[in-house]
Amino acid sequence: MNEELIEQIKNQALQDGVPIMADEGIDYVKRFLRDSQVTSMLEIGTAVGYSSIVFASFVEGLRIVTLENDPERYRKAVENIARANLEDRITAINADARTYHLDEKFQCLFLDGPKAHNEELYKIYRDNLTDDGIIIVDDVYLYGILDDPQRKIKRRLRPLVTKLRNFREEMLSDPAYESEYLKIGDGLLICKKRETISNE
Numbered sequence: 001m002n003e004e005l006i007e008q009i010k011n012q013a014l015q016d017g018v019p020i021m022a023d024e025g026i027d028y029v030k031r032f033l034r035d036s037q038v039t040s041m042l043e044i045g046t047a048v049g050y051s052s053i054v055f056a057s058f059v060e061g062l063r064i065v066t067l068e069n070d071p072e073r074y075r076k077a078v079e080n081i082a083r084a085n086l087e088d089r090i091t092a093i094n095a096d097a098r099t100y101h102l103d104e105k106f107q108c109l110f111l112d113g114p115k116a117h118n119e120e121l122y123k124i125y126r127d128n129l130t131d132d133g134i135i136i137v138d139d140v141y142l143y144g145i146l147d148d149p150q151r152k153i154k155r156r157l158r159p160l161v162t163k164l165r166n167f168r169e170e171m172l173s174d175p176a177y178e179s180e181y182l183k184i185g186d187g188l189l190i191c192k193k194r195e196t197i198s199n200e
């Protein structure tokens, strides 16, 4: 494993103020991916490649396509992926995930990009999931704000809170998925597609 390099990438990202997954969250997700034998992932929100490098280093054979719209972060991610010798398993693409199109199917869709657009991104990319697909959404805790209806929320945060709350509730109540919300790291939503029952 690229442990030393991963630590360097993480520390550099924290130093540069680049948002990356919290330790507890990334640790949980990498084990979940390995235990679920996930072999392909579409990640929205590469940043500098930290999460994709951790996942690909930990989960044998996992292939990742990851989208990032910030050119500087994308450039850094490409550099980090090369340093980790993972160019054959991680493909970083410099694109706006809200307008990009992919034909490929993936076993896992990992939403860790623009939080306010999670629902929109889910709707764009749900057709890219395989029949046994899993959706993982990071950062659904929002410092506990979402779980505390009594809390006073600053006016500018209200639209984001409403969007995040609605999306989380929709996913948790959607019968097409077996979903759980975990207060791990920055809050994770894990939704596994249920098998569709045919009437034939």
Ligand SMILES: C[S@@+](CC[C@H](N)C(=O)[O-])C[C@H]1O[C@@H](n2cnc3c(N)ncnc32)[C@H](O)[C@@H]1O
Residues within 6 Å of the ligand: 019, 020, 021, 044, 045, 046, 047, 048, 049, 050, 051, 052, 067, 068, 069, 070, 073, 095, 096, 097, 098, 112, 113, 114
């Ligand atoms: C929380 S960070 C990703 C962290 C990364 N997954 C990790 O843990 O190492 C979210 C990233 O999404 C990117 N982003 C925001 N809007 C985007 C969009 N429309 N398309 C693609 N990437 C976007 C941001 O530039 C930022 O780097």
